[in-house]
Amino acid sequence: MLSSLVQPESGTGRLRPRRDPSAAERIARSAATTGASLRTEDFPQWFEERGRAHRFTVDRIPFQELDGWSFDPATGNLVHRSGRFFSVEGLRVTQDEGPHREWFQPIIKQPEIGILGILVKEFDGVLHFLMQAKMEPGNRNLLQLSPTVQATRSNYTKVHKGADVKYIEYFTRPGRGRVIADVLQSEHGSWFFRKSNRNMIVEAVGDVPVDDDFCWLTLGQIGELLLRDNVVNMDSRTVLACAPFPDNGADALLSDTELVSWFTAERSRHDVRVERLPLRSIPGWARGDSTIDHELGRYFRVVAVSVEAGSREVTGWTQPLFEPLGVGVTAFLTRRIGGVPHFLVHARVEGGFLDTVELGPTVQYTPDNYAHLTGEDRPPFLDLVLDARPDRIRYEALHSEEGGRFLNAESRYLVIEADEEQAPLVPPAGFQWATAAQLTSLVRHGHYVNVQARTLLACLNATAVRS
């Protein structure tokens, strides 16, 4: 049962300040601190030990070897016999502009809202984040650094019939912690149908016993790890993006009201129609024994895997995964405008968004899928990013998307400096300049900033790239 964390103290009738600037100051102090109980240089050794402590193998299997999963005879949807977890269904999307006006695709439907939660606590006056070394079947390197809690409702209500989710009580029961951030955010709109998760940061009250597989890190240390490939998982990145970093940039190219107005206009001007369809009825996709593929071999395929593990809530299972074809490229173009770094956001239509568009990075594409397009049909700014000179690259790392749903879904995340000729102050329709402080104020609310842009925002805020 999800309940609010805020009730018990409110009964006194004592007022409190609506805004607590100390939260942002403490987040900033943690981001500026890179030494901690576990030194960052010792982290790889600890991490490797955690990997060795658990047997974990992932094998591709034919769909018919899935346990509990099957194709519904009427719809062809791939469903679990419990009716829970998620299902793979079909989607038709139409929109009124761009080179792709209509498409059909498989999509993951997972209506349950999960919790992605990081527990924090001050040691020596510095906030530390309780991070978990967690195996996920879709990660190429299997083990990545995840939030304290990463739980679907099925997880923590025991549909899995597995072990309790560790530390979940801090995020579901009043009195155990103090909320620092708590917001519903969307996930990949190209692969999920209207999925959102609760992104939470909670400061623990009292001592916190630290289990194996968990360690305390400062935000500065996590920032160092975000410079490395495939260490910090997607769930961590989206939660970190929601931390109340200091919102202290007083000036920007557009005022906050203008930026929100531009976003409202973008959300209003797109006429996107989305229709759920039986998976068996969507044109252009074919189901084989082990995969569901697009007829041109593009985009992604649906596969099945068998997992043997020791450290997850249950000891072994089978499940479907989406496997994108090719490595993605996800990048912000950045310019210093009036001395303040700005980032070029893109109001992106994704078929699975709850509400038409969200703000994505400047570029968010898998180049292989667009290799056949030329001229004006090429995605804007993609070639600029692909051809960027090394001295223009302010940030670069390879990160994985959610390893519990996606197999080998890697993207190269970049922040690249541009100039007026490449990225003008008055950008093309659908693009706009915003500061990191403006994006930080928008992620206090859901459905403004998509999960890829949140990864880049977390990297900007937790590393020195922002300044």
Next chain:
Amino acid sequence: MLSSLVQPESGTGRLRPRRDPSAAERIARSAATTGASLRTEDFPQWFEERGRAHRFTVDRIPFQELDGWSFDPATGNLVHRSGRFFSVEGLRVTQDEGPHREWFQPIIKQPEIGILGILVKEFDGVLHFLMQAKMEPGNRNLLQLSPTVQATRSNYTKVHKGADVKYIEYFTRPGRGRVIADVLQSEHGSWFFRKSNRNMIVEAVGDVPVDDDFCWLTLGQIGELLLRDNVVNMDSRTVLACAPFPDNGADALLSDTELVSWFTAERSRHDVRVERLPLRSIPGWARGDSTIDHELGRYFRVVAVSVEAGSREVTGWTQPLFEPLGVGVTAFLTRRIGGVPHFLVHARVEGGFLDTVELGPTVQYTPDNYAHLTGEDRPPFLDLVLDARPDRIRYEALHSEEGGRFLNAESRYLVIEADEEQAPLVPPAGFQWATAAQLTSLVRHGHYVNVQARTLLACLNATAVRS
């Protein structure tokens, strides 16, 4: 074509302040000013003249006399031959708590996003709002005070084949005005399927010619009119609620982070499933020649009307309307906590909401629909509001809901003082205390505060009730 209003100045690269406190100051000054070019005491005469200037009659007709509207043979949905405007379809809603776990109902599907816009301009240093005397067929008194612009996309893209929408260019073309507020807000989730409109306040650049049927009023004058029954229409009220009133209450029972966290928990804990169905297939509703009724004579009925008018975009038309049965009661309970007025908000499930729950008033019911319920099945706080002593009533007026879709949909809007015994500091699940300043900061974003609570917020902010 909806385009952003913010582009042309951004090309200079000059930064501007992200937040402009002068906007809130100017809104507050307008709210404190009740004298203007048109004195409030002269308003009724002007208003009656506008009414006399236009012939306007509304007659109920059988469905078969609708022009351009018909029941789709396959689905029974009531649709327009153009495929535009709106349609009446069926809905099945299931939820996991409360006395009503499943219900079926007709619902209005209107996917187009319209513009509700008020043009403002300073005269003698005080912001004035350009309001329109507008006929709408569903209003009991036909003529009400509406925003400068109240246009569906069909309106201003000429599907009506009618006249241009006056002043629309201030809200759709760059360079004509400066944005003060611009946000997508939901409308009645019990009658509309995921409808939202763009709520805009734009300050005009340059002279504004004033057409017949329009007048400039200060916010203080509109506040005076909000104390009268059925003068200020719903579209005006929702736009006014989005004005950036001063957000200067520094303290509250819950911090802003806690309030948003509570909201996130409420949105997460409800398992609401919504399914669109053919209108002909929903149980409990029967279609006659002139009405679609619930079998128990409750809730609302679908009717058809013929309209003859002179002042609308076209001179005559027929259309369906929803006609609620009985007058609604819509009320905030209020308590002064630590010296600061707080209002008891309710995280309401409505079948047509885009995302499960929004914050509504403490009470939002049509009492007749609940007359058969007793004990714990009675809606919380309803009897407290119905039985309130006159000296506890801080605000009371009868207002109409959207007269373009609803016939005689009136609610008594109230703000009622309560004490700890009636409304405790730790309220029942689903309820929470918030200040007007907190609600004002939430309506900067969509889908937090429902349209009924926005009406009450506009009344609180534009009148002296708030303090």
